[in-house]
Amino acid sequence: MGLTEEPVISISGLWMNYSDRMVLRGIDLEVYRGQIIGYIGPNGAGKSTTVKIMLGLVEGYTGTVRIFGRDIADGNAAYKRRIGYVPEIAELYDSLTAREYLTFIGELYGMKRTEADAKAERLMDLLNLKKAYDMRIASYSKGMKQKVLLISSMLHDPDILFLDEPLSGLDANSVMVVKEIFASLAAQGKTIFYSSHIMDVVEKISSRIILINNGDIVADGTFAQLQEQNREGSLEDIFNQLTGFDKYRDIAGEFVAVLGEGAPHE
Numbered sequence: 001m002g003l004t005e006e007p008v009i010s011i012s013g014l015w016m017n018y019s020d021r022m023v024l025r026g027i028d029l030e031v032y033r034g035q036i037i038g039y040i041g042p043n044g045a046g047k048s049t050t051v052k053i054m055l056g057l058v059e060g061y062t063g064t065v066r067i068f069g070r071d072i073a074d075g076n077a078a079y080k081r082r083i084g085y086v087p088e089i090a091e092l093y094d095s096l097t098a099r100e101y102l103t104f105i106g107e108l109y110g111m112k113r114t115e116a117d118a119k120a121e122r123l124m125d126l127l128n129l130k131k132a133y134d135m136r137i138a139s140y141s142k143g144m145k146q147k148v149l150l151i152s153s154m155l156h157d158p159d160i161l162f163l164d165e166p167l168s169g170l171d172a173n174s175v176m177v178v179k180e181i182f183a184s185l186a187a188q189g190k191t192i193f194y195s196s197h198i199m200d201v202v203e204k205i206s207s208r209i210i211l212i213n214n215g216d217i218v219a220d221g222t223f224a225q226l227q228e229q230n231r232e233g234s235l236e237d238i239f240n241q242l243t244g245f246d247k248y249r250d251i252a253g254e255f256v257a258v259l260g261e262g263a264p265h266e
């Protein structure tokens with residue numbers, strides 16, 4: 001990262017509330033080319049809200065969000081062609097085949113139909129889905145659907161990739177392939193910005209980890225930096241420490257005790 005390099009994402013003083021609930025409380029963040037950002041935090045911390053604001057899907061925030069140097073509120077949506085997105089809840093069109101779906105997505109991003117089709121077919125083949133290309137998505141397994149989503153987010157070769165639980169449902173071999181794809185894309189100067197709750201994955205694949213809690217950034221750095229600052233072992237330990245959570249044993253114990261109450265026994 002050169003000192004003169006402009007950030008690809010620049011967020012300053014970002015606040016967001018839904019009715020009376022304040023969800024983001026002054027997020028400041030600069031992200032550069034080639035970074036693989038693990039954006040983590042407890043359920044409801046505000047991760048998806050931050051990402052949806054960057055995607056232009058949520059309005060009503062205060063603060064400034066710049067992507068590729070331009071304020072996204074300036075009415076020019078051209079930046080969206082240079083980003084890709086894998087949402088937390090997949091909205092795949094089940095009645096379509098992968099060929100129909102992916103060529104449709106490619107066209108939305110301005111690709112020629114034949115080019116999108118040929119590229120999608122090769123990418124499907126590389127992820128072991130050649131035979132499924134003309135099958136309806138409704139017949140796919142969870143992992144197969146996830147691969148189609150990943151392909152759909154990358155087909156137009158975006159400069160920033162936003163992903164929510166990108167490895168969800170993938171088998172161990174596919175996880176290795178996708179991790180390697182992210183590393184190669186980052187080495188090319190692309191930016192990966194993803195959320196995940198699987199701490200050992202985040203620990204391994206992120207070049208930078210950003211932890212938010214109650215709408216505020218509470219840690220930001222490489223895994224090694226976070227370890228130094230918190231004198232904790234794993235990212236899971238750091239996460240629990242910074243979010244003030246130390247009751248997991250008590251909760252699990254009570255949960256199991258409740259299961260045993262009044263249950264039918266022989």
Ligand SMILES: Nc1ncnc2c1ncn2[C@@H]1O[C@H](COP(=O)(O)OP(=O)(O)OP(=O)(O)O)[C@@H](O)[C@H]1O
Nearest residue numbers: 018021023041042043044045046047048049050088
């Ligand atoms: N459309 C909405 N209307 C009202 N409240 C919302 C809306 N979207 C999100 N929220 C609230 O905003 C808070 C942050 O939600 P968000 O989805 O950003 O969290 P998250 O960090 O992505 O959580 P998770 O890890 O569970 O995906 C939550 O309290 C949620 O209930």
